[in-house]
Amino acid sequence: MGRGSGETEMWSRGVAGPFVRRRPSWTRRYSRRQAIGLLGGSLAGVGLLSLGLASPAKAANPSWATITGPSGYSIPQLSAVRNGNWFDLTLQWRIVFQASVVNHEFETNWVLYEDDSTSADDLISATVEPHVHSAYSPYKVFIPSQANPSNPREVGFRETIIWHRDDLDTELGGEEIFAYVRVGDNTTNSGLYGIRTTQLDLSP
Numbered sequence: 397m398g399r400g401s402g403e404t405e406m407w408s409r410g411v412a413g414p415f416v417r418r419r420p421s422w423t424r425r426y427s428r429r430q431a432i433g434l435l436g437g438s439l440a441g442v443g444l445l446s447l448g449l450a451s452p453a454k455a456a457n458p459s460w461a462t463i464t465g466p467s468g469y470s471i472p473q474l475s476a477v478r479n480g481n482w483f484d485l486t487l488q489w490r491i492v493f494q495a496s497v498v499n500h501e502f503e504t505n506w507v508l509y510e511d512d513s514t515s516a517d518d519l520i521s522a523t524v525e526p527h528v529h530s531a532y533s534p535y536k537v538f539i540p541s542q543a544n545p546s547n548p549r550e551v552g553f554r555e556t557i558i559w560h561r562d563d564l565d566t567e568l569g570g571e572e573i574f575a576y577v578r579v580g581d582n583t584t585n586s587g588l589y590g591i592r593t594t595q596l597d598l599s600p
């Protein structure tokens with residue numbers, strides 16, 4: 397799975413700048429999926445485990461790279477454009493590598509979640525035809541010195557994938573949508589490290 401309708405392009409930009417974190421919502425809400433019995437907390441927990449983020453040590457930048465945002469942003473940026481019942485979710489991220497690893501092979505992708513303060517976060521797969529796909533975007537495999545020969549320490553990504561409003565609507569009230577951007581060094585079999593993106597407040 398995971399093909400989706402995403403488009404990928406590689407690009408590079410300048411230095412990152414300041415980022416203002418949104419205030420979290422403290423409003424208690426009940427999961428729509430829990431209410432109608434489709435998805436319990438245990439399933440969401442499986443998603444977290446398979447993400448490899450159950451281990452806190454991995455929910456961070458590795459020593460050999462920094463996952464950052466596009467030009468002007470210090471963390472990956474998630475944005476949405478609504479088209480009727482569908483949302484185009486776009487993720488922009490950039491990975492800044494240590495000079496010693498620019499000839500290694502890496503993989504990167506992202507995974508979409510809905511923040512839930514009262515149970516495990518919901519992993520959001522796309523189940524509505526014709527854009528059925530995994531919550532995990534397809535892996536992009538690359539070698540920095542080949543992906544960006546003029547500046548191999550920085551490789552940028554931009555990807556747009558479609559979700560239906562019914563999949564994004566995981567609870568009563570609005571949704572706190574975010575993603576983890578993940579990177580792993582295939583040359584050293586480092587495992588995956590993940591950085592959380594900005595949060596989108598949607599009302600799908």
Ligand SMILES: [Ca+2]
Nearest residue numbers: 510511512572
């Ligand atoms: Ca929530």
Ligand SMILES: [Ca+2]
Nearest residue numbers: 565567568569
């Ligand atoms: Ca909702």
